[in-house]
Amino acid sequence: MSQEKIRNWTFRSLVLLMLCWTSWVLVRAIEELRGGQVIQGLTRTYLPPYQHALGWVIDPRTTSLSAELIARYGQGIRPIDDEPWQKTLRRIGFRLGQFKKGDPLVEPSLLVHQNREIPDLWIGRFGLKYVLFRQSIGVLTIDELPAYSSAIRLEGLERSR
Amino acid sequence: MSSLVKEFGRTTRERWALATLAGIFNGIGFVYFGPMSLIANVPLLCALRYSPSYFESGLLAGWVGFLGGVHIYGIINYGWFLLLGFSLYTASQMVIYGLLFRWLWRGRGGLLDILVVAAIWTVSEWIRTLGPVCMPASYVGNIADVSWLRPWLVLTAWIGGIGVSSFVALVQSLTFHGLISFRHSQKSIVFMTAFLLVFGAVGVTQFSAESGGQTVKIAGVQAGLANSQYHAATADPAAQDGIIRTFETLTRRAYEGHPDFVIWPETAIRGDVLRDTALHSRLFPGNRDRSILLAGLIEQDKQGKRFNVVASVLPGGQVDDIYRKVRLVPGTESHLTPGHSVRAMRAGSNYVGVMICLESVYPDMARRLVATGAEFLVIASNDAGFGFSPITRHMTNRAMVRAMETRRWLIRVGQAGISAVISPNGVVTERLGLFKPGLIEGQIQLRQNQTLFVRFGDWWMVLIFGIIGVGAWSVRSKSVVKSAV
Numbered sequence: 001m002s003q004e005k006i007r008n009w010t011f012r013s014l015v016l017l018m019l020c021w022t023s024w025v026l027v028r029a030i031e032e033l034r035g036g037q038v039i040q041g042l043t044r045t046y047l048p049p050y051q052h053a054l055g056w057v058i059d060p061r062t063t064s065l066s067a068e069l070i071a072r073y074g075q076g077i078r079p080i081d082d083e084p085w086q087k088t089l090r091r092i093g094f095r096l097g098q099f100k101k102g103d104p105l106v107e108p109s110l111l112v113h114q115n116r117e118i119p120d121l122w123i124g125r126f127g128l129k130y131v132l133f134r135q136s137i138g139v140l141t142i143d144e145l146p147a148y149s150s151a152i153r154l155e156g157l158e159r160s161r
Numbered sequence: 162m163s164s165l166v167k168e169f170g171r172t173t174r175e176r177w178a179l180a181t182l183a184g185i186f187n188g189i190g191f192v193y194f195g196p197m198s199l200i201a202n203v204p205l206l207c208a209l210r211y212s213p214s215y216f217e218s219g220l221l222a223g224w225v226g227f228l229g230g231v232h233i234y235g236i237i238n239y240g241w242f243l244l245l246g247f248s249l250y251t252a253s254q255m256v257i258y259g260l261l262f263r264w265l266w267r268g269r270g271g272l273l274d275i276l277v278v279a280a281i282w283t284v285s286e287w288i289r290t291l292g293p294v295c296m297p298a299s300y301v302g303n304i305a306d307v308s309w310l311r312p313w314l315v316l317t318a319w320i321g322g323i324g325v326s327s328f329v330a331l332v333q334s335l336t337f338h339g340l341i342s343f344r345h346s347q348k349s350i351v352f353m354t355a356f357l358l359v360f361g362a363v364g365v366t367q368f369s370a371e372s373g374g375q376t377v378k379i380a381g382v383q384a385g386l387a388n389s390q391y392h393a394a395t396a397d398p399a400a401q402d403g404i405i406r407t408f409e410t411l412t413r414r415a416y417e418g419h420p421d422f423v424i425w426p427e428t429a430i431r432g433d434v435l436r437d438t439a440l441h442s443r444l445f446p447g448n449r450d451r452s453i454l455l456a457g458l459i460e461q462d463k464q465g466k467r468f469n470v471v472a473s474v475l476p477g478g479q480v481d482d483i484y485r486k487v488r489l490v491p492g493t494e495s496h497l498t499p500g501h502s503v504r505a506m507r508a509g510s511n512y513v514g515v516m517i518c519l520e521s522v523y524p525d526m527a528r529r530l531v532a533t534g535a536e537f538l539v540i541a542s543n544d545a546g547f548g549f550s551p552i553t554r555h556m557t558n559r560a561m562v563r564a565m566e567t568r569r570w571l572i573r574v575g576q577a578g579i580s581a582v583i584s585p586n587g588v589v590t591e592r593l594g595l596f597k598p599g600l601i602e603g604q605i606q607l608r609q610n611q612t613l614f615v616r617f618g619d620w621w622m623v624l625i626f627g628i629i630g631v632g633a634w635s636v637r638s639k640s641v642v643k644s645a646v
Contacts, residue, residue, distance in 0.1 A: 003164065003165075003168065006165055007165065007168065007169060007175070010165060010169060011174065011175055011178055014178045014179075014181075014182060015178060018178075018181055018182060018185060021185055022185075025188075025232070025234075029234040029237075029550065032235070032548050032549045032550045033234065033235070033237060033238060033548050033550060037387065037548065037549065037596070039385065039386070039387050039596050040385075040596075040598075041384075041385060041386060041390075041403075041407065041598055042384070042385070042407045042410060042411065042598040043403060043406060043407060043410070044403070046386070046387055046389070046390055048387070048389060049389045049392070049393075058389070058392060058393040058396060058397065058400075059389075059390070059393040059397060059400055071399065072399050123397055123398075123399075124398075126395065126396035126397075129396070131396045131397055139393060139396075139397050139399075139400070141396055
């Protein structure tokens with residue numbers, strides 16, 4: 001084989017190798033960085049945030065409203081599987097107050113929807129966004145509150161979290 | 162084969178292929194496989210020797226730097242501009258390397274040519290440690306975890322990390338000259354190889370230098386949280402409470418083991434912990450605890466300025482001293498105010514040298530901390546944003562270099578990991594991996610001695626500039642002779 005041919009062959013092999021390497025690094029980088037890792041924390045499992053039709057799910061979790069209410073407001077209260085959320089509220093010791101029409105929302109509140117069995121827990125505001133918990137999805141930040149038919153004020157809370 | 166190596170690089174496309182290969186080799190050495198650094202620039206050198214102009218030499222070398230730089234893709238999570246900026250910055254370092262090579266390398270293959278190639282790398286790496294917005298990257302950082310190179314690595318206590326980087330560049334130079342002109346360079350190559358081996362043998366004699374000093378127990382708290390949890394905590398008080406509970410649980414567990422020091426990572430809890438007395442009882446050491454807490458926090462002063470700090474908190478909850486991060490990360494920490502003084506922090510009757518995150522890549526930081534009395538070093542960090550990318554491993558390597566340069570025990574505590582206890586010889590004695598909550602515990606020795614590097618800094622650069630000076634003189638004499646003829 002002539003010297004020229006060997007150099008050509010070497011050049012092409014180098015280019016091919018470098019393309020293979022670049023592809024491998026790109027695939028690896030995308031896998032490592034897209035933030036899709038599930039992390040086993042000390043107290044619970046953390047799922048990666050994602051965009052939902054409602055808004056940005058900042059803390060995804062599959063817990064029920066009942067379990068969420070106990071985790072947030074029911075320190076020392078034992079969670080019960082499949083407990084209706086109304087019963088959980090009573091066990092925690094909330095007094096439930098209905099908002100009058102036109103009253104500004106006060107957190108924490110439950111936003112009841114006509115077409116949904118389980119209400120959303122409105123946690124508060126974050127800048128211009130609203131922060132709420134929806135069962136089976138987790139904590140979301142949203143631009144506008146979803147339409148609700150009535151709101152339940154959670155009162156009698158000594159330590160709001 | 163031999164003629165192929167000698168001839169390859171004569172055409173423009175071959176030179177660019179070689180430069181691209183060198184870029185990939187540098188990237189591999191940087192983040193995946195440190196020993197690759199030993200030959201990383203050889204393809205570039207093969208390209209540069211045939212480069213017809215300064216302009217092309219600069220471009221080829223710059224391309225190598227850019228490619229090497231983008232291999233730390235982990236920083237992309239902090240913004241495209243950081244990755245692009247870092248890669249361009251690395252490219253600019255390599256442009257200097259390419260231009261200096263073009264100027265000083267005579268192509269004779271003698272001792273001076275071999276030394277000049279190593280010296281110009283060292284100069285270009287050293288330049289990265291200068292100025293207020295510098296961003297060091299070093300070959301010594303790439304190879305710090307390579308155990309068979311430890312005989313060289315421990316010599317950082319004398320010649321600094323930059324000195325060991327120059328050894329790596331010398332190996333590159335020897336390989337390059339061996340490939341292209343072994344016959345002409347044979348004696349010089351043998352001589353310089355013997356020089357490197359002698360240095361290695363001297364390094365072996367330094368292995369025992371880590372013993373001695375008062376022994377203390379330490380515990381580092383690694384929460385193992387993703388940054389998304391901190392983002393969630395800004396909007397949701399329950400998420401914030403989840404973070405606090407994680408640190409509370411782990412810190413209490415640490416106190417129960419009665420360590421002398423419990424160490425938190427950088428900005429462990431992003432609330433005003435220093436003023437929130439309710440949190441003191443949950444997190445700070447109580448009167449019955451024996452530990453001093455070194456807590457990575459955000460401090461807000463009366464004027465509303467916010468600082469990234471590590472506070473030493475005595476048993477009983479009294480804050481003893483605060484170190485404020487001096488070198489903030491450009492762009493991502495623009496909302497914070499930098500601290501003013503690099504000094505060892507008081508922690509009870511001891512002094513500790515604290516570096517926060519990026520500060521640990523600057524050799525002068527650890528040096529100044531030890532010069533002002535630090536008996537051991539702490540790196541409080543949060544590398545969660547890098548995800549599982551290999552950059553955190555590289556940052557841990559840099560921590561090893563800081564330990565070896567100063568001959569201090571060093572504890573690196575990462576919020577998400579990697580946390581490590583590192584001996585003065587750069588050996589990791591305890592380690593906790595990425596995104597694993599837990600404690601890293603160990604025993605370390607407090608030390609007061611000062612290494613040659615701590616006392617005199619980059620004195621090795623005097624030798625390097627000496628070589629550059631002789632090289633420049635030699636090139637000048639050659640051109641004077643030429644013009645006279």
